[in-house]
Amino acid sequence: MPLADSALDSHSLRIVQALAEHGSITAAARALGYSQPAVSQQLKRLELRVGLALVERVGRGVRLTEAGRLLARHARTVTGALNAAAGDLAELQGLRAGLVRVAAFPSASATIVPRLLADLGRRLPGLSITYVEAEPPEAVALVRENRVDLAITFSYPGDLVDPHRDSAEGLSVTTLGRDEVLLVVPAGHRFGDAESIDLGDLAGERWIGGCPRCRGHLLELCERRGFVPDISYETDNVAAVFGMVGAGIGVAVLPTLAIDSVGARSGVLIRPTRPGEYRTLHAVTADGAIGVPALGETLRALASLTVSAR
Amino acid sequence: MPLADSALDSHSLRIVQALAEHGSITAAARALGYSQPAVSQQLKRLELRVGLALVERVGRGVRLTEAGRLLARHARTVTGALNAAAGDLAELQGLRAGLVRVAAFPSASATIVPRLLADLGRRLPGLSITYVEAEPPEAVALVRENRVDLAITFSYPGDLVDPHRDSAEGLSVTTLGRDEVLLVVPAGHRFGDAESIDLGDLAGERWIGGCPRCRGHLLELCERRGFVPDISYETDNVAAVFGMVGAGIGVAVLPTLAIDSVGARSGVLIRPTRPGEYRTLHAVTADGAIGVPALGETLRALASLTVSAR
DNA sequence: TAGAAACCATAACCCAGCGTTATCCTTGAG
DNA sequence: CTCAAGGATAACGCTGGGTTATGGTTTCTA
Numbered sequence: 001m002p003l004a005d006s007a008l009d010s011h012s013l014r015i016v017q018a019l020a021e022h023g024s025i026t027a028a029a030r031a032l033g034y035s036q037p038a039v040s041q042q043l044k045r046l047e048l049r050v051g052l053a054l055v056e057r058v059g060r061g062v063r064l065t066e067a068g069r070l071l072a073r074h075a076r077t078v079t080g081a082l083n084a085a086a087g088d089l090a091e092l093q094g095l096r097a098g099l100v101r102v103a104a105f106p107s108a109s110a111t112i113v114p115r116l117l118a119d120l121g122r123r124l125p126g127l128s129i130t131y132v133e134a135e136p137p138e139a140v141a142l143v144r145e146n147r148v149d150l151a152i153t154f155s156y157p158g159d160l161v162d163p164h165r166d167s168a169e170g171l172s173v174t175t176l177g178r179d180e181v182l183l184v185v186p187a188g189h190r191f192g193d194a195e196s197i198d199l200g201d202l203a204g205e206r207w208i209g210g211c212p213r214c215r216g217h218l219l220e221l222c223e224r225r226g227f228v229p230d231i232s233y234e235t236d237n238v239a240a241v242f243g244m245v246g247a248g249i250g251v252a253v254l255p256t257l258a259i260d261s262v263g264a265r266s267g268v269l270i271r272p273t274r275p276g277e278y279r280t281l282h283a284v285t286a287d288g289a290i291g292v293p294a295l296g297e298t299l300r301a302l303a304s305l306t307v308s309a310r
Numbered sequence: 311m312p313l314a315d316s317a318l319d320s321h322s323l324r325i326v327q328a329l330a331e332h333g334s335i336t337a338a339a340r341a342l343g344y345s346q347p348a349v350s351q352q353l354k355r356l357e358l359r360v361g362l363a364l365v366e367r368v369g370r371g372v373r374l375t376e377a378g379r380l381l382a383r384h385a386r387t388v389t390g391a392l393n394a395a396a397g398d399l400a401e402l403q404g405l406r407a408g409l410v411r412v413a414a415f416p417s418a419s420a421t422i423v424p425r426l427l428a429d430l431g432r433r434l435p436g437l438s439i440t441y442v443e444a445e446p447p448e449a450v451a452l453v454r455e456n457r458v459d460l461a462i463t464f465s466y467p468g469d470l471v472d473p474h475r476d477s478a479e480g481l482s483v484t485t486l487g488r489d490e491v492l493l494v495v496p497a498g499h500r501f502g503d504a505e506s507i508d509l510g511d512l513a514g515e516r517w518i519g520g521c522p523r524c525r526g527h528l529l530e531l532c533e534r535r536g537f538v539p540d541i542s543y544e545t546d547n548v549a550a551v552f553g554m555v556g557a558g559i560g561v562a563v564l565p566t567l568a569i570d571s572v573g574a575r576s577g578v579l580i581r582p583t584r585p586g587e588y589r590t591l592h593a594v595t596a597d598g599a600i601g602v603p604a605l606g607e608t609l610r611a612l613a614s615l616t617v618s619a620r
Numbered sequence: 621t622a623g624a625a626a627c628c629a630t631a632a633c634c635c636a637g638c639g640t641t642a643t644c645c646t647t648g649a650g
Numbered sequence: 651c652t653c654a655a656g657g658a659t660a661a662c663g664c665t666g667g668g669t670t671a672t673g674g675t676t677t678c679t680a
Contacts, residue, residue, distance in 0.1 A: 007396070007456055008320075008392050008395055008396055008399075009319065009320050009321055009392075010318075010319045010320035010321075010388070010392075011319060011320075013392075013395070024655090024656065024657090025656075025657065026655080026656060026657080034638095034639075034640095035639075035640060035641080036656080036657075036658095037639090037640080037641085037642095037657085037658075037659080037660095038638070038639055038640075040657060040658060040659090041638075041639085041658090041659085042638075042639095044658085044659095045637080045638085049456070050399055050403075051403060051456075052399065052402065052403055057646090057657080059646090059647055059648070059656090060646060060647040060648065060655065060656045060657070061647090061655090061656060061657080062656085062657075066402065067399060067402055067403075070395070070398050070399060070402060071395060071399065074391060074392075074394060074395030074398070075395075077391040077394075077395075078320070078388060078391045078392060078395070081384060081387040081388045081391055082318050082319075082320075082323075082384075082388060084384060084387075085318055085323070085380070085381060085384030085385075085387075085388070086317070086318050088380055088384070089318075089360055089362065089377060089380060089381065092362065092376065092377055092380060093360075093361060093362055093377075146317055146359070146360075146361070321667095334626090334627070334628090335627075335628065336626080336627060336628080344667095344668075344669095345668075345669065345670080346627080346628075346629095347628085347629075347630080347631095347668085347669080347670085347671095348667070348668055348669075350628065350629060350630090351629090351630085351667075351668085352667075352668095354629085354630095355666080355667085367628075367629095367675090369627085369675085369676055369677070370626060370627045370628070370675060370676040370677065371626085371627060371628080371676090372627085372628075621680100622679100622680090623678105623679090623680085624677100624678085624679080624680100625676100625677085625678080625679095626675100626676085626677080626678095627674105627675085627676080627677100628673105628674085628675080628676100629672100629673090629674080629675100630671105630672085630673085630674100631670105631671085631672085631673105632669100632670090632671085633668105633669080633670085633671105634667105634668085634669080635665105635666105635667095635668085635669100636665105636666095636667095636668095637664105637665095637666085637667095638663105638664090638665090638666095639662105639663090639664080639665095640661100640662080640663080640664100641660105641661090641662090642659105642660085642661085642662105643658100643659085643660085644657105644658085644659085644660105645656105645657085645658080645659100646655100646656085646657080646658100647654100647655085647656085647657100648653105648654090648655085648656100649652100649653090649654080649655095650651100650652090650653085650654100
């Protein structure tokens with residue numbers, strides 16, 4: 001069969017295209033969600049199949065040869081055609097199934113998601129929604145794997161690990177709004193009467209760490225204030241955080257959604273930080289999927305809910 | 311990543327397209343060179359990935375659903391783009407490498423191929439040719455696998471096994487000419503003085519079978535004349551056939567190329583059959599590959615050689 | 621009406637492609 | 651000169667995708 005059938009395939013072309021766009025094997029790998037050796041080996045195998053060099057070493061990097069550039073140009077056509085097919089299929093799927101599969105992190109489960117489901121239930125009774133709880137990296141992976149249509153995620157300023165895998169390649173990421181990060185201190189705390197509390201003033205306190213990403217953010221916040229927090233306990237369980245703070249074991253920072261998810265608790269005070277801290281909420285979908293009517297409606301509903309939540 | 315990246319790939323689309331073109335999973339499998347379960351399972355996996363039915367059972371066959379037809383339409387674009395890429399790459403390869411890889415059956419090795427190599431050597435000194443001997447089915451497989459650029463094959467009228475695998479899908483098959491099939495009888499044979507010999511007149515003779523395909527053809531020839539040949543010996547070795555015929559052990563039919571490949575032999579007479587019998591010679595290349603200048607030149611040279619060989 | 625052929629689905633099995641991690645080498649920047 | 655960035659290679663494991671075997675259903679033919 002022709003070269004196209006035995007040597008060229010869409011996956012290989014996608015890799016050549018990523019190399020053309022990102023300039024290095026390492027960057028292309030990151031963009032595609034593979035390791036650097038994976039891309040290096042794939043290119044090597046493709047070169048063997050087509051019988052031509054596609055990349056050449058230049059210094060410590062590589063560049064595409066003429067043959068490689070030729071393939072990269074064709075790759076755009078091929079992936080464009082595949083995306084068009086996927087878009088049409090997704091549209092057919094959306095029209096037919098009227099189904100939107102949603103994933104979100106735990107504190108959204110008790111706050112945003114119930115309101116979203118209620119709102120959509122009223123306005124689009126024929127729409128089916130499935131929901132699974134997943135932290136942002138896992139939720140994004142589910143979108144990439146087409147197991148979920150919409151992921152609600154969050155990111156902190158300065159996050160070193162991008163939940164969208166260093167690149168939103170193949171994803172459509174929409175900012176939904178900000179979720180304020182607040183201090184939780186025991187009732188009767190010496191700064192409890194303040195309208196807001198400077199984090200630096202809590203340098204000597206013991207801290208309750210939250211989820212790994214929240215903890216990472218806490219570390220960064222405190223570092224900016226010039227101290228390293230003494231984290232005595234770590235738990236993802238928001239109610240447990242409240243319990244410990246209420247018992248005077250330490251203080252914590254929690255996002256508003258997390259606080260709202262367990263409701264008001266006696267024995268603790270909640271105060272904004274000075275300056276204010278926030279995390280950003282995102283809606284993540286697959287490229288092209290937004291053309292699916294059901295998903296479009298869901299995103300619009302979600303956006304309006306999170307605007308009013310600000 | 312979008313559906314295109316995780317669920318849709320060119321290989322899957324090629325299978326959907328083959329089903330659209332050939333009408334059944336069995337026929338699509340034949341066209342693609344796979345077994346029927348292989349295609350059936352691929353379609354099943356694709357359906358799971360895209361989350362839609364692509365085929366539905368109708369009687370003992372299947373037909374494409376709306377989603378399947380949608381994908382088949384897109385498949386034409388995708389495979390067209392891949393073929394364009396392959397064509398450009400092959401052209402670049404041909405221009406650069408100046409290499410043509412040839413495969414042909416044994417009796418061509420001693421006749422057509424040396425003349426081809428000599429002719430091209432004179433006219434295109436910069437061209438490199440590699441040659442491997444292979445019977446037609448194997449030679450065609452080498453073309454399909456892109457291990458060979460050009461295969462010289464033959465077929466007999468009524469061949470039940472098509473060396474091009476039931477379909478020339480992905481191949482370009484050019485008729486080169488006819489190769490007359492002749493009778494080889496011992497010198498002094500009772501019909502040796504005749505200008506040509508009716509096969510029916512040799513019904514009572516003992517026969518020397520040739521290669522499996524030649525033998526198959528012999529059986530068919532004789533069946534048309536109303537008898538079943540008594541095949542005493544079977545060998546692919548043309549010289550051995552001559553030796554046995556010369557020793558009076560039996561008679562044989564051999565194509566002209568086979569006869570020419572070992573040259574004239576004493577002790578045997580060579581006569582045309584009445585009516586004349588022929589096999590057809592073909593040049594087989596991959597679709598699109600003919601655009602490669604070096605291969606184009608080789609094909610032209612081959613065609614002119616085999617025209618003058620008629 | 622019965623048997624055979626055509627077509628498809630499924631199961632079990634095997635293997636090669638394709639990802640990973642580990643590690644080393646080369647190049648370039650500071 | 652040292653360290654970081656980028657790439658290549660090796661070893662390993664896993665899974666997708668092919669095979670054969672086989673059974674079921676449908677349709678055609680005698």
